[in-house]
Amino acid sequence: MRYPSVIRPILVLAFFFLQVFGFAQDFPAAPNPPRLVNDFTGTLSATEVDQLEQKLLAYSDSTSTQVSIVLLGSVGPYDISDYAFQLGEQWGIGGKGKDNGILILAAIDDRKVFIATGRGMEGVVPDALAKRIVTNKILPNFKMQEYYQGLDQATDVIFKLASGEYKADEVMSEGNNIGAVLFLLLFIVLFVILPIIKNRKDNNNHMGGKGGGVDFWTSILLANALSGGGRSGGKFGDFSSGGGSFGGFGGGSFGGGGAGGSW
Numbered sequence: 001m002r003y004p005s006v007i008r009p010i011l012v013l014a015f016f017f018l019q020v021f022g023f024a025q026d027f028p029a030a031p032n033p034p035r036l037v038n039d040f041t042g043t044l045s046a047t048e049v050d051q052l053e054q055k056l057l058a059y060s061d062s063t064s065t066q067v068s069i070v071l072l073g074s075v076g077p078y079d080i081s082d083y084a085f086q087l088g089e090q091w092g093i094g095g096k097g098k099d100n101g102i103l104i105l106a107a108i109d110d111r112k113v114f115i116a117t118g119r120g121m122e123g124v125v126p127d128a129l130a131k132r133i134v135t136n137k138i139l140p141n142f143k144m145q146e147y148y149q150g151l152d153q154a155t156d157v158i159f160k161l162a163s164g165e166y167k168a169d170e171v172m173s174e175g176n177n178i179g180a181v182l183f184l185l186l187f188i189v190l191f192v193i194l195p196i197i198k199n200r201k202d203n204n205n206h207m208g209g210k211g212g213g214v215d216f217w218t219s220i221l222l223a224n225a226l227s228g229g230g231r232s233g234g235k236f237g238d239f240s241s242g243g244g245s246f247g248g249f250g251g252g253s254f255g256g257g258g259a260g261g262s263w
Contacts, residue, residue, distance in 0.1 A: 036056040
């Protein structure tokens with residue numbers, strides 16, 4: 001169908017505005033009142049949202065770095081990475097000039113998640129480490145529908161990386177402990193199971209002996225090692241806020257850094 005030349009510019013302009021407003025509706029408006037944790041799906045309980053909010057708020061107050069969590073149903077036709085970058089830009093996550101924002105975006109219905117890093121955080125959490133966090137912390141928990149645990153553990157690692165408590169090689173090696181596990185199993189067989197069997201045979205032959213006392217203490221030491229004794233596990237710091245409120249995002253910018261995955 002051909003339109004008069006005078007109508008064509010109007011149609012083009014109308015199409016342009018429809019596209020602009022259509023895309024704008026794909027992105028939720030920045031929360032008012034401002035919040036760092038925004039669950040638009042009801043996946044997290046109110047208590048879980050509040051716990052994450054207070055944790056991220058306390059971290060923001062003490063470091064100025066803004067880590068935000070957003071849970072959506074779907075990102076529609078967008079690639080989740082592109083959606084995360086655009087949402088981070090529109091909301092202005094991070095400080096203006098510092099660009100020290102991080103967005104953890106999860107599309108629950110799409111079963112996809114992405115960590116987008118602000119320009120100022122790309123050196124702290126480079127793409128390879130963001131991928132590790134997604135693979136080792138978020139996805140295993142999300143597969144079991146443990147959404148809070150996945151987000152809680154992911155933010156713990158991000159905090160430690162930002163503070164320098166975690167080094168890049170430690171995060172990269174996390175999850176690649178097959179050799180250590182095999183060594184531990186061999187150790188248990190040689191120094192626990194076989195001595196127990198030997199002592200039982202000795203007792204059956206009325207040879208008595210120490211009654212397995214050494215094996216008992218070996219077992220105690222192994223149990224302590226397996227439970228993480230001697231390492232300072234747990235959460236990073238004590239980011240327990242006194243119930244304050246988030247003052248709003250600062251106008252940070254995103255340059256395309258980050259990584260994601262699906263479960």
